[in-house]
Amino acid sequence: MGKSYPYAKTVDSRDDYFGTVVEDPYRWLEDAKNPEVLDFVSRENAYTSAWFEEAGAKYGMSINDFTEKQRKASDTFFYQGLTKCPDGYYAVMEHQGNYSFVKTGQAFQNTEVVLDRAILGGAMNIYEAVCSPVNPDLFAVFVLKDGAPRPSVLIYDVSADETLYCLDLCFSFCWSEDGKKLIYSDAILDRENSRNINRICLYDLDTRKTGIVYQYEQNAVYIEVTPGPDNGIFAQVLLTYGDELLVYIDAENTCTVLTRGKGVCSYIGETGGMCYFLTDMDAPFCRLIRVRETSLYTPLAVEEASETVIPERDALLNACAVAGGKLFAAYQKDAVSSLQYFDCDGRLLGEAELPDAYGNIYARRRMTARGNILYLQFESFLHPKSMLALDVETLELCTIYQEKEPEPVDEFEVRQQFITARDGTRILAYLVLPKKGMLPECMPALLYGYGGYAFSNEPSYQNMVTGINIPDWVRQGRMYVHCVIHGGSEYGAKWHEAGMLTNKKHVFEDFIDIARWLVDTGWTTAKQITATGLSNGGLLMTAISTMRPDLFGTVIASVPHTDMLRFCVDDRGPMYITEYGNPMDEEQFPYLYSYSPYHNIQKGTVYPAMYVQTGECDNNVPPYHGKKFAARLQKEASDQNPVLLRVLPEGSHDRGSGEYYYRTTAEMQMFIEINLKRQAFTT
Numbered sequence: 170m171g172k173s174y175p176y177a178k179t180v181d182s183r184d185d186y187f188g189t190v191v192e193d194p195y196r197w198l199e200d201a202k203n204p205e206v207l208d209f210v211s212r213e214n215a216y217t218s219a220w221f222e223e224a225g226a227k228y229g230m231s232i233n234d235f236t237e238k239q240r241k242a243s244d245t246f247f248y249q250g251l252t253k254c255p256d257g258y259y260a261v262m263e264h265q266g267n268y269s270f271v272k273t274g275q276a277f278q279n280t281e282v283v284l285d286r287a288i289l290g291g292a293m294n295i296y297e298a299v300c301s302p303v304n305p306d307l308f309a310v311f312v313l314k315d316g317a318p319r320p321s322v323l324i325y326d327v328s329a330d331e332t333l334y335c336l337d338l339c340f341s342f343c344w345s346e347d348g349k350k351l352i353y354s355d356a357i358l359d360r361e362n363s364r365n366i367n368r369i370c371l372y373d374l375d376t377r378k379t380g381i382v383y384q385y386e387q388n389a390v391y392i393e394v395t396p397g398p399d400n401g402i403f404a405q406v407l408l409t410y411g412d413e414l415l416v417y418i419d420a421e422n423t424c425t426v427l428t429r430g431k432g433v434c435s436y437i438g439e440t441g442g443m444c445y446f447l448t449d450m451d452a453p454f455c456r457l458i459r460v461r462e463t464s465l466y467t468p469l470a471v472e473e474a475s476e477t478v479i480p481e482r483d484a485l486l487n488a489c490a491v492a493g494g495k496l497f498a499a500y501q502k503d504a505v506s507s508l509q510y511f512d513c514d515g516r517l518l519g520e521a522e523l524p525d526a527y528g529n530i531y532a533r534r535r536m537t538a539r540g541n542i543l544y545l546q547f548e549s550f551l552h553p554k555s556m557l558a559l560d561v562e563t564l565e566l567c568t569i570y571q572e573k574e575p576e577p578v579d580e581f582e583v584r585q586q587f588i589t590a591r592d593g594t595r596i597l598a599y600l601v602l603p604k605k606g607m608l609p610e611c612m613p614a615l616l617y618g619y620g621g622y623a624f625s626n627e628p629s630y631q632n633m634v635t636g637i638n639i640p641d642w643v644r645q646g647r648m649y650v651h652c653v654i655h656g657g658s659e660y661g662a663k664w665h666e667a668g669m670l671t672n673k674k675h676v677f678e679d680f681i682d683i684a685r686w687l688v689d690t691g692w693t694t695a696k697q698i699t700a701t702g703l704s705n706g707g708l709l710m711t712a713i714s715t716m717r718p719d720l721f722g723t724v725i726a727s728v729p730h731t732d733m734l735r736f737c738v739d740d741r742g743p744m745y746i747t748e749y750g751n752p753m754d755e756e757q758f759p760y761l762y763s764y765s766p767y768h769n770i771q772k773g774t775v776y777p778a779m780y781v782q783t784g785e786c787d788n789n790v791p792p793y794h795g796k797k798f799a800a801r802l803q804k805e806a807s808d809q810n811p812v813l814l815r816v817l818p819e820g821s822h823d824r825g826s827g828e829y830y831y832r833t834t835a836e837m838q839m840f841i842e843i844n845l846k847r848q849a850f851t852t
Contacts, residue, residue, distance in 0.1 A: 172803075172808045172811070174216065174803040174804075174812070175209065175212035175213050175215075175216050176212075177195065177198075177209055177800040177803070177804070178197070178205075179194035179195065179804075180194055180195075180196060180197050181194075182194065182196040182197075184734070186734070186752070186758050186762070187755045187758060189758070189759075189762070191734060191762070191768065193732075193735075194801070195796070195797040195800050195801055196797075198793050198796045198797050198800060199735070199791070199793040199797075201785060201791070201792060201793065206796075209796070209800075210785075210796070210816045213796075213799070213814045213815075213816065214814075214815065214816060216813075217813045217814060217815050217836070220811065220813060221836060221839060221840075224811075224843050225839065225843070228842075228843050228846050228847075230839055230842060230843065232832075232835060232836065232839055235835035235836075235838055235839045236831050236832050236835040238835070239265065239636065239830075239831040239832075239834050239835045239838075240265075240828075240831045242265065242636075242638075244264065244265050244572065244631070244636075245262060245263070245264045245572050246262070246263050246264075246546075246554045246556075246572060247260040247261070247262050247271075247273065247277060247556060247570060248260060248261045248262070248263065248297070248546070250297050250298060250299060251539075251544065251556075252298075252299075252300040252305070252308075252539065253539055253540065253542075254272070254305060256274065256275070257272060257273050257274040257275050257279075258272070258273050258274075258275075258277070259271070259272055259273075259283070259298065259300065259308070259327070260273060260298075261295060261296065261297055261298050262280065265636070265830055265831065265834075266823065266824060266825055266826040266827060266829070266830025266831075266834075267285070267286070267826050267827050267830070268285075268286075268294055268295045268296055268826070269282050269283075269284065269285040269286075269295060270282070270283045270284040270285070270295050270298045270308070270310060271283055272327075277569075277570045283327060284298075284310060284325065286826065286827075289312065292314060292315045293312045293313060293314040293315060293321070294312060294313050294821065294826060295310060295311070295312050296311045296312065296313065296320070297310070297311035298310045298311070298325075299311075299342075299343070299344065301344055301348040302344055302346060302347075302348045302396075303347065303348035304348055306326055306327045306328040306329075307324070307325070307326055307327075307348070308324075308325050308327060309322050309323070309324055309325075309342055309344065309351055310322065310323040310324075310325050311339075311342065313788060313821055314337075315786045315819060315821070316785075316786045316788075317337070317338070317786075317788060318338065318740040318741070318788050319337075319338045319339060319340060319355070319356075319788060320338075320339055320340075320788075321335055321336060321337045321338070321339060322335070322336040322339050322342045322351065322353055323335050324336075324351060324372070324374070333374075334372060334377065336351070336353055336370075336372055336379070338355050338356075339353045339354065339355055340353075340354045340355060340356065340367075340391035340392065340393075341353065341354045341391065341392060341393045341394050342354070342394065343394045343395055343396045343402065344396060345371075345396065345400055345402070345420075346396055346397075346398075346399075346400040346401075347400050348374075349373065349374055349375060350371045350372065350373055350374065351371065351372045351374070352369060352370070352371045352382075352394050352396075352402050353369075353370055353371070353372070353394065354367060354368065354369050354370070354391060354392035354393070354394055354404075355367075355368055355370060356368065356391060358740060358743070359743075360738065362388075363388065363737055363742065363743050363746060363751065363753065364387065364388030364743050365388055365389060365390070365391070365743045365744060366384065366385070366386055367384070367385045367389050367391055367392045367406065368381050368383065368384045368385075368392075369381070369382050369383040369384075369392055369394060369402075369404055369418065370382065382418060382422045382424075383404060383416065383418055383422075383424055385406050385414075387408075388743050388746070388747075389406050389407055389408050389414075389747075390407035390408070390409065390410060390744045390747055391407055391744065392404050392405065392406050392407070393405040393407065395435070395436050395535070397417060397436060397439075397444075397465070398439045398444065398462050398465075399419060399420060399462070399465075400419075400420040401417055401418055401419040401420055401465070402417075402418050403415065403416070403417055403418075403436040404416040404417075404418060405433075405434070405435060406430070407747075408430050408747070409747040409748070410622045410623050410665070410669070410747060410748050411432070411433065411623050411662055411665050411666065411669075412430055412431055412432060412433070413428070413430065413432070413433050413434055413435075414426065414428060414429075414430035415427045415428040415434045415436075415446075415471055417465045417466075419465075419466070423466075425465060425466055425467070425468060425470075426468055426469065427465070427468070427469060427470055427471040427472065428450070428469065428471050428472045429469065429472060431450065432448060432449045432450040432451075432662065433447075433448060433449050433450075433455075433534075433662075434446050434447070434448040434450060434471060434472075435447045435448070435534040435535055436535070437457070437489045437490065437491055437534075437535055438490065438491030438492070438535075439462060439491065440491050440494060440513060441494075441513060442461060442462050442463075443459045443460070443461060443462065443513070444459060444460055444461070444462050444464075444465065445457060445458070445459045445478065445489070445491050445496070446458050446459070446460075446471055446475070447486060447488070447489050447534050447535070448471075449661065449662050450472060452480075452481035453481070453661035453662045453663050454481045454482065454483065454484065454485050454486060454660075454661045455481065455485060455486035455487075455661070456477050456478075456479060456480050456481045456486065457477070457478045457479035457486065457489055457496065457498065457515070458471070458475040458476060458477050458478060459475060459476060459478050460474055460475045460476075477515075478496070478511075478513075478514065478515040479496065479498060479511060479515045480515075482500075483502070484500040484501060484502035484507070485500065485501040485502070485625075485658065485659065485660065485661055486498055486499075486500055487499050487500060487501040487506070487530075487532065487533070487534070487625070488530070488532035488533060488534050488535060488536050489534070489535065489536065490535065490536035490537065490538055490543055491513075492538035492541070492543055492561040493538070493541055493561030493562050494512075494513060495510055495511065495512060495513065495518065495561060496510070496511040496512070496513060496515070497509075497510055497511075497536060497538075497543060497559070497561070498510075498511065499530045499532050499536060499545075501625060501627070501659065503585060503597055503653070503659070504529075504597065504599075504625060504626060504627050504628065504651075504653045504659045505526070505527050505528060505529065505549075505627070505628060506523065506528055506529050506530040506547075506627070507520060507521075507523065508520065508521040508523065508530060508545070508559075508566075509521075510564055518564070519564060521559065521564075521566045522566070523547065524547060524549070524552050524555070524557075524568070524575065525547075525549035525551060525552045525575070527549050527550060527551075527583050527585075527599070527628055528547055528548065528549035528552055528628060529547065529548055529549060529627035529628045529629065530545050530546070530547055531545075531546040531547070531548070531627070532545070532546075538561055541560060541561050541562050542558050542559065542560060542561070543558070543559040543561055544556060544557070544558055544559075545557040545558075545559060548628070548629055548630045549628045549629075549630065550581075550583055550599070550601045550628050550629070550630065550639050550640075550649070550651070551575060551576040551578060551581055551583070551601075551630070551639075551640060552575040552576070552630065553571060553572055553573050553575065553630045554571070554572065554630060555568050555570060555571035555572075556568070556569050556570040556571070557569070576640045579604060580603070580604055580640075580644070581601060581602065581603065581604060581640065581643055582600075582601075582602045582603070582604055582605055583599060583600070583601055583602075584599070584600040584601075584602060585597065585599060586598045586599070586600050588682065588683055588686045590675075590678065590679050590682045591678055591682055592675070592678075594655070594667075594675075594679075596652075596653065596654055596655070596679050596682065596683065597652075597653035597659075598650050598651065598652050598653065598683050598686075599628065599650070599651040599653070600648055600649070600650055600692075601639055601643050601648065601649040601650075601651070602643060602648050603643055603644070603646060609646050610691070611691060611692070611693055611694060611697070612646055612647050612648050612692070612693055612697070613647045613648070613693065613697040613698075613699070613845055614647070614648045614649075614650055614687055614692065614693040614697060614698050614699070615632060615637065615642055615647065615648070615649050615650065615699050615701065615841070616650045616652060616680070616683070616684065616698060616699065616700045616701065617632055617633060617634065617649075617650070617651055617652065617701050617702065617706075618652035618654055618679075618680045618683075618700070618702055618706055618709055619654075619656070619657065619702065619703075619704075619705060619706040619709070620652075620654040620655060620656035620657060620668055620676035620679065620680070620705065620706070620709055621656040621657070621668065621669070621676065621705035621706075621708075621709075621748060622656070622657075622665075622705060622748055623656075623657060623658040623662070623665040624657055624658065624705075625657050625658050625659050626651065626652070626653055626654075626657050626659065628651065632649070632701060633701075633703060633706075634701040634702065634703050634706075634725055634727050634824070634837065635701055635725060635834055635837040635838055635841070636824075636830075636834040636837075636838070637838060637841075648692060648693070650683065650687065652679070652680055652683050654668070654676055654679035654680055654683070655667045655668030655672070655675045655676050655679055656668025656669060656673075656675075656676045656705075669748050669749070670748070670749065670750045670757075671750065671757070671760050673749060673750075673760075673764070674712075674760075674763075674764055676709060677709060677712045677713055677716055677764065680700070680709060680713055681713055681716065681717050681720060684698055684700070684713075684717075684720050684721065685720060688720070694722075695719060695720050695721065695722060696722040696848035697722055697845065697848065698720070698721050698722050698723070699721075699722065699723040699724070699725070699841050699844075699845075700713060700721050700723070700724045700725070700777075701724075701725045701727075701837075702725075702726060702727070702729075703726075703727035703728055703729075703824075704727070704728050704729070704730075704789065704790065704822060705730070705748075706727075706729075707726040707727050707728050707729025707730065707731075707790070707795075708729050708730040708731065708733075708766070710724050710725065710726035710729060711724075711726050711729050711730075711731045711766035711767075711781075711798055712764055712766050714726075714766070714776055714777055714779060715764075715766045715769040715770060715771075715776075716764070716769075718774055718775060718776045718777060719775070721777040722777055722778065722844060722845075722848050723777055723778045723779075723780075723840065723841055723844040723845075724777045724778070724779050724780075725779075725780045725782070725837050725840065725841070726779065726780070726781050726782070726795070726798075727782045727783075727824060728782065728783055728784065728787055728789070728790050728795070728820075728822050728823070729766075729781065729783070729790065729794060729795060729798070730745075730749075730790050730794050731765070731766045731767045731794040731795065731797060731798035732765060732766075732767040732768070732793075732794055732797055732798075733749060733752065733761045733762070733764065733765035733766075733767075733768075734752045734758075734761060734762060734765055734768065735752075736749070736752075736790075736794070737751060737752055737753060739790075739791050740788075740791075741788075741789060749761065766798055767794075767797050767798050767801060770798075770801050770802055770805050770806070771805065772805045773805070773806075773807055774805070774806060774807060775806070775807045775809045775810065776802060776806045776807070776810060776812070777810060778810040778811050778812075778840070778844040778847070779799075779802065779810070779811070779812045779813070780813045780815065780836065780837060780840045781795045781798060781799045781802075781812070781813065781814050781815070782795065782814075782815045782816075782817070782820075782824065782833060782837070783795030783796065783814075783815075783816055783817070783820070784816070784817040784818075784819070784820025784821055784822070784823070784825065785816060785817065785818055785819070785820065786818075786819060786820060786821045787820065787821050787822050788821055788822060789821075789822040790822065792816060795814065795816070796814065796816065799812060799813075799814035800814075810844075811844075813840070815833060815836060817829050817833065820833075824837075
């Protein structure tokens with residue numbers, strides 16, 4: 170299809186950053202509700218749809234076939250926040266982008282929808298439902314309203330089928346121990362000073378009144394709230410995505426600061442009058458510590474008066490639980506999980522045999538037992554999502570739900586490959602390949618990376634962006650490459666720090682170095698590489714495309730940051746400054762400008778075939794980032810490869826839900842297939 174992209178005007182918009190004048194010709198696209206912007210989006214979406222029709226006809230493919238395949242694909246999962254009821258469970262169920270609050274039987278059959286997008290008026294999505302600790306009919310339901318910058322919490326009575334109250338613009342929430350209050354965190358955005366003033370509030374179910382119980386005046390990311398002993402709560406003030414201030418707030422709203430705010434520290438649970446915390450203070454790979462419950466009223470007690478129960482080891486202590494008089498620890502080594510049991514003094518009792526050696530227990534810091542059962546989400550490259558149940562008394566582990574059977578392992582090989590990056594650091598890629606003896610000499614490669622916010626990039630059964638089942642991809646004589654790069658927490662706090670702020674380009678260089686290694690060793694060619702990433706991984710995709718456009722054949726960037734000079738004025742800009750830095754700071758500006766993808770597009774350059782996707786209701790990354798990048802790339806790039814923009818009218822920080830999800834992921838998958846054929850014809 171010809172490159173007659175929709176017209177996008179340019180404006181004479183420029184800013185002076187400390188003597189450097191920066192042009193911003195597509196600044197006008199930042200106003201999402203401007204009629205001109207709406208018209209631009211309409212024309213871009215129409216162009217993208219027409220491209221798939223025309224390219225599909227040329228290469229013998231149909232977008233309708235891809236969409237129908239996605240619609241029929243079996244991909245349903247019940248999330249860990251489930252609550253056991255007499256005849257089954259309450260849970261949040263996810264099915265290919267659709268989230269519903271449901272009641273399901275003991276064997277996860279006969280599912281009945283309690284709440285979903287349609288029931289809630291078609292203008293909000295559900296993500297979590299947490300039962301009151303004293304009333305099994307009362308739930309706090311975490312939802313995101315279309316267009317809202319932050320989620321809301323509905324207090325919902327199942328028996329009465331009634332929403333009792335709605336708390337808007339929240340970051341985190343929990344029930345009080347007595348179930349009489351819902352505690353939540355929110356923030357006031359101070360744009361002038363680039364800060365979030367974060368607060369902890371409570372809603373009293375008896376009086377139906379709200380009040381503020383704690384406020385942090387300096388800039389911070391947000392506050393995470395967790396129920397604590399004596400009807401109190403713990404507040405984790407995320408100063409950055411790697412440093413937290415821990416505060417205990419008792420039932421009378423008296424606040425005690427328990428740490429100085431360097432490193433992470435999360436409350437895990439209490440037993441025998443002792444409170445347990447997971448921390449990386451003085452332990453980059455984390456350790457489990459404890460203090461007496463009575464010490465919670467002593468300033469800095471968790472930092473100064475704690476004792477180590479489970480010391481740091483050579484694997485990341487990713488999550489813990491206190492249940493049945495025992496301690497449970499999920500470790501992560503080289504991004505894959507193991508699970509061990511201890512007594513409350515830290516003596517090892519045993520280790521669970523997980524379904525796959527290259528698998529992932531999906532948990533972040535705290536695992537929660539309900540009754541005498543610890544529920545665990547598990548998946549791997551070859552093992553689809555499943556729910557495991559661990560009896561905390563007998564230590565028996567069993568699978569209570571999985572959507573489909575695991576793949577036959579003799580068809581595949583999972584290879585752990587360490588690669589030396591340009592700075593001498595050892596980085597990791599997992600290669601999922603056809604079984605030995607059936608390896609093509611050179612094969613298409615699908616890469617996925619993230620690299621940021623101290624989030625581990627753990628094994629998964631599907632590509633997180635496109636919805637491609639990894640085994641299905643590999644069965645076609647192809648390889649999947651899972652990139653463990655700087656910026657995450659896979660190797661502790663220092664690994665994250667080496668990929669943030671003025672180290673951010675290390676993340677992009679790591680990904681590029683893995684791709685270069687794949688080409689240099691003959692696994693694939695640059696034209697056969699498809700790179701995928703979302704959110705911070707979307708920034709990764711747009712950055713690698715402008716840094717090394719010759720090294721990638723196809724790039725799919727979902728909900729990306731692209732303008733690293735303007736992100737700081739977004740609703741969540743002050744949060745992201747802690748990860749990326751502040752472009753309004755004279756010392757930090759040059760570094761951000763040096764890699765900002767939108768600003769580093771060069772006229773006439775041959776860029777990879779690119780599919781950029783965003784959503785009008787994205788509450789994390791405003792859609793202008795994708796719009797501006799795509800518009801500039803369409804104008805400046807050579808005509809060799811297509812640049813498509815898809816803007817979802819209801820999409821938030823995702824690939825849409827329902828029919829939008831099916832169509833969007835179908836387009837991503839078809840885009841890959843078309844470009845593999847295009848590249849084959851031009852080789």
